[in-house]
Amino acid sequence: MFFIAEEKLHILLTRLTDDYQVCVPRKKNGKLHQTRFPDGGGDYTLDEVRSCEPAKIFFFRAREKVADGFGAGPPPPPPKPACITGVKACDLKSLEVQDYVFLTDEYTDPFYKRARDSNLIISADCTQALDTCFCMALGVNPFPEKDFDINLSKMEDGYVVETGSAKGERVVKDNEHLFSPADPSQVKTREETRKRVQSQVRININEYRIPQEGDWKGWKPIKFAYAFWNQDAKNCVECGACNTVCPTCHCFLLFDQGAGKKTSRMRVWDSCLIKDFARVAGGANPRPELWMRLRNRFEKKFDFFPKVLGINACTGCGRCIAACPAKIDIRSVLGRLAANAH
Amino acid sequence: MLTDGNPYAIRKTTVLRVITETPTIKTLRLKPSLPFSFKTGQFIELSVPGVGEAPFTPSSDPAFSDELEVTIMRVGRVTEQIHKVKKNDTVGIRGPFGAGYPVDVFKGQEVVVVGGGCGFAPVRSLMYTFFGMSRDLKKLAFRGGCKTPRDFLFKKELLGWKKRPGLDVRLTVDKAAKTDGWHENVGLVTTILDRLPVNPKNAFAVVCGPPIMMKFATQTLLKEGFREDHVYLSMEKNMSCGIGKCGHCRLGTYYACKDGPVFRFDQLNGLERIWE
Ligand code: SF4
Ligand code: SF4
Ligand code: FES
Numbered sequence: 001m002f003f004i005a006e007e008k009l010h011i012l013l014t015r016l017t018d019d020y021q022v023c024v025p026r027k028k029n030g031k032l033h034q035t036r037f038p039d040g041g042g043d044y045t046l047d048e049v050r051s052c053e054p055a056k057i058f059f060f061r062a063r064e065k066v067a068d069g070f071g072a073g074p075p076p077p078p079p080k081p082a083c084i085t086g087v088k089a090c091d092l093k094s095l096e097v098q099d100y101v102f103l104t105d106e107y108t109d110p111f112y113k114r115a116r117d118s119n120l121i122i123s124a125d126c127t128q129a130l131d132t133c134f135c136m137a138l139g140v141n142p143f144p145e146k147d148f149d150i151n152l153s154k155m156e157d158g159y160v161v162e163t164g165s166a167k168g169e170r171v172v173k174d175n176e177h178l179f180s181p182a183d184p185s186q187v188k189t190r191e192e193t194r195k196r197v198q199s200q201v202r203i204n205i206n207e208y209r210i211p212q213e214g215d216w217k218g219w220k221p222i223k224f225a226y227a228f229w230n231q232d233a234k235n236c237v238e239c240g241a242c243n244t245v246c247p248t249c250h251c252f253l254l255f256d257q258g259a260g261k262k263t264s265r266m267r268v269w270d271s272c273l274i275k276d277f278a279r280v281a282g283g284a285n286p287r288p289e290l291w292m293r294l295r296n297r298f299e300k301k302f303d304f305f306p307k308v309l310g311i312n313a314c315t316g317c318g319r320c321i322a323a324c325p326a327k328i329d330i331r332s333v334l335g336r337l338a339a340n341a342h
Numbered sequence: 343m344l345t346d347g348n349p350y351a352i353r354k355t356t357v358l359r360v361i362t363e364t365p366t367i368k369t370l371r372l373k374p375s376l377p378f379s380f381k382t383g384q385f386i387e388l389s390v391p392g393v394g395e396a397p398f399t400p401s402s403d404p405a406f407s408d409e410l411e412v413t414i415m416r417v418g419r420v421t422e423q424i425h426k427v428k429k430n431d432t433v434g435i436r437g438p439f440g441a442g443y444p445v446d447v448f449k450g451q452e453v454v455v456v457g458g459g460c461g462f463a464p465v466r467s468l469m470y471t472f473f474g475m476s477r478d479l480k481k482l483a484f485r486g487g488c489k490t491p492r493d494f495l496f497k498k499e500l501l502g503w504k505k506r507p508g509l510d511v512r513l514t515v516d517k518a519a520k521t522d523g524w525h526e527n528v529g530l531v532t533t534i535l536d537r538l539p540v541n542p543k544n545a546f547a548v549v550c551g552p553p554i555m556m557k558f559a560t561q562t563l564l565k566e567g568f569r570e571d572h573v574y575l576s577m578e579k580n581m582s583c584g585i586g587k588c589g590h591c592r593l594g595t596y597y598a599c600k601d602g603p604v605f606r607f608d609q610l611n612g613l614e615r616i617w618e
Contacts, residue, residue, distance in 0.1 A: 066348070066350040066351075067348055067350040067351035067352065068351065068352075069352070069389075069391070069434075070352075070354070070391040070392075070432070070434065101587055102587060105585070105586050105600065106585070106600070107349045107585040107586070107587075109349070109587060110347060110348055110349075222612070222613075222614055250587070250589060251588055251589030251590065252582070252583070252587070252588045252589070253582050253588065253590075254350060254395065254582050254583060254588070255394060256389065256391075256392065256393070256394050256395070258392065259392050263391055263392055265350055265351070265352070267350070270582075270588070270589070270590070272589065277580070277590065278579070278580050278590060278591075279580055280578050280579065280580050281396060281417050281418040281420065281421060281580075282417045282418070282552075282578070283417075283418075284553060284578075284618045285618060286579075286615045286616075286618045287615075288618075300589075300592070304592065304594075304595060307595050308595055
């Protein structure tokens, strides 16, 4: 393990702009948002909590051209790979779900794969928890343990640095002079901070009576019908915000943009809460009612993914709680689900 | 078959012929710009410049590669525009996608194929495949139904099958007027599913048609004694990517685009609202 001082990290990030589009979380109105570096200077916040934007935006863009349509030219050249910083453990976990979707099976997604292969991930420990954070209920600790290139743990004047991949090791090696070996007291501080944040998340879990992921295991979606879902679904306004902010939601729609013979094929994020999501051309709709679509969202995350991938497709990041204008709260839904699962 | 390793990229395709089948159904004969082949029951995504894409299962014989036919009923915005396509126009295709019909499973077996409405399109491709391997099947029967003789897709061809040696064919329409000159059965498709020339205990059935027809045909076949895992159904789902990524076509733990679109009934049993 190494140590890097605050001002040396700034030098490192500046050097990384040669090869990467470096992005850093910055505070706007008290919330962390992904922004470009070096524009905006050094006022970034790598520790604290997750950013409002989920990590998927760096791998699977909200809107991108994926193919030439009928003669509008090939897709634009690949963008500079991204160096994403301050990513938290919950978002690293979400990449397991996205990887399964986009990299396994007969077809891999060439755009996701390119981003996954070329992006550099500099993650960071959480040093606080929002009151919506419940990662530990989903088996995620509030500090990265795997799936990063480099991880940073905040100290008073810098960061303890851990490498998690050959790519991360190379970055440290190429910039050796910026790092020093971490000292045992710093490693101890890291452990203490981690324990402190863990207990904060535990307080959230107790306060909101959030079940543990094993508690709803094996629930049968078919047994949960109108009476269970409609108390929440009746308030849903089908805005799709829960899908947009969710780091594991992966659904998208292809459409052709442009007129006449000059078209390009675009891909945009889609939302399963919207009425027409599963409607077929002939008009039949397997999920015409909102409660069915809300159940579908939970079924996909907490029944489909456990069955096909062995994990719940939720990281406990709490973004959907903060984003929902109808105040639909996944914590209470999971509580009721666990209480009625068996 | 990918264009430039990109599953979202279309392959430019020339329309060789447009055949008007019924007032609402047309068949396009297509020639893709690059070598192309498909397995019966797989589907393609067909796109028209400036309009968009929709999935179709080819209705032609997969043994003839490099060209294919898709038979399209006008039901919405995209199909309405596809119906305006003319000979020599350029369209786009992606695919083929999906698992298609498990033709090998049927070898040495008794098979009943039940088609209805626009479902005759995939079923015709399957029947051509069966005709090419008829010595490998123990028995082949065909049952087809439509609303009226007027919208009976491939009517001439299907009536012609009645003369094929070794093929047992019965056709029906829900309603026929005297002037239609219809000499076959009148009644729902379920009325021609009795007296099947097979042993339902181990015969296989393939059903493809409008959801309501599939529902009742499946119920009747199960009542006749067919096994749940011997009844194959074509599931129409909203599809976008065709490759199991966009999430639109999920059916339980399956994606219709990659695990289907053909499913055994036992794979779907226990799921809700499968006919919608
Ligand atoms: S479902 Fe909500 S809490 Fe779970 S990962 Fe998605 S946004 Fe986060
Ligand atoms: S964020 Fe809330 S209101 Fe919007 S679609 Fe999701 S559940 Fe419905
Ligand atoms: S059509 Fe996209 S997942 Fe099936």
